[in-house]
Amino acid sequence: MSASIGRFAELVSRDQFALAEACLLVAQDEYPGLDVGAGIDRIDAIAATVRGRLAADASPEQRVAAVNRHLFAELGFRGNAEAYYDPRNSYLNQVLERRVGIPITLSVVFLEVARRVGVAAQGIAFPGHFLVKVRLGRGALVLDAFTGGTPQSESDLRDRLEQALPRGRGAAPALETYLEPATAREIVARMLRNLKAIYLHSGALESALAVMHRMLLVVPESAEELRDRGLLYARLDCYRPAAADLQSYLRRRPDAPDAAEIHAQLATLKAAGARLH
Numbered sequence: 501m502s503a504s505i506g507r508f509a510e511l512v513s514r515d516q517f518a519l520a521e522a523c524l525l526v527a528q529d530e531y532p533g534l535d536v537g538a539g540i541d542r543i544d545a546i547a548a549t550v551r552g553r554l555a556a557d558a559s560p561e562q563r564v565a566a567v568n569r570h571l572f573a574e575l576g577f578r579g580n581a582e583a584y585y586d587p588r589n590s591y592l593n594q595v596l597e598r599r600v601g602i603p604i605t606l607s608v609v610f611l612e613v614a615r616r617v618g619v620a621a622q623g624i625a626f627p628g629h630f631l632v633k634v635r636l637g638r639g640a641l642v643l644d645a646f647t648g649g650t651p652q653s654e655s656d657l658r659d660r661l662e663q664a665l666p667r668g669r670g671a672a673p674a675l676e677t678y679l680e681p682a683t684a685r686e687i688v689a690r691m692l693r694n695l696k697a698i699y700l701h702s703g704a705l706e707s708a709l710a711v712m713h714r715m716l717l718v719v720p721e722s723a724e725e726l727r728d729r730g731l732l733y734a735r736l737d738c739y740r741p742a743a744a745d746l747q748s749y750l751r752r753r754p755d756a757p758d759a760a761e762i763h764a765q766l767a768t769l770k771a772a773g774a775r776l777h
Contacts, residue, residue, distance in 0.1 A: 547616030579646035628664030
């Protein structure tokens with residue numbers, strides 16, 4: 501186990517852990533020389549600039565406005581609509597360097613800066629588009645970091661929900677159901693799922709495998725992630741680890757809808773392994 505993976509495994513084994521550090525450690529697979537401390541220092545410096553402009557008795561609204569102004573108007577952080585599926589958008593070090601990203605990584609930057617300047621901000625794993633919720637004295641404000649921290653009205657959120665959810669599924673749950681705060685674990689898992697999908701779609705299988713290793717450290721209870729890693733191992737002709745993962749999947753989900761397919765895959769792996777001996 502590499503030092504990066506070891507530190508990541510130790511970090512995410514805790515019930516609560518530092519979000520920025522976990523996100524930066526994820527990036528070490530693609531950027532082995534990445535200095536995690538330097539990335540955290542960069543966030544600290546951004547927050548220090550914002551904090552230096554705030555009065556001690558600044559209201560939550562004033563603090564949010566100061567974070568937005570510095571991140572999006574002055575530093576130019578923005579959503580990368582032109583190359584949304586560029587994997588660099590999902591690596592926090594690259595987002596800090598290039599100042600472009602996708603909703604979840606830009607939200608992480610906002611959350612980490614906001615926390616350092618006394619803003620009670622939380623990530624919201626909204627369907628299809630990660631958002632930020634800020635607690636205010638009179639309620640809460642929902643922001644979209646992808647579009648420069650723009651406030652989202654209830655109507656905006658309902659429109660987003662209607663577009664993101666499958667049609668024909670009956671009455672949707674109440675909007676509030678989708679505005680619950682996401683934990684650091686849920687945020688890192690969603691970020692990893694984005695990378696997994698990007699790398700599988702582009703055929704970068706070794707990179708996808710590295711992401712899956714980290715995913716199973718974040719959500720070790722996920723039988724589906726174990727199955728997906730086993731299937732990827734099979735595509736890479738790594739028969740033993742493929743069989744081990746798929747057998748573990750079936751032990752956890754003996755009545756899974758795809759159990760017959762996985763049993764067939766195991767038979768194929770067994771035959772392929774036998775031909776090597």
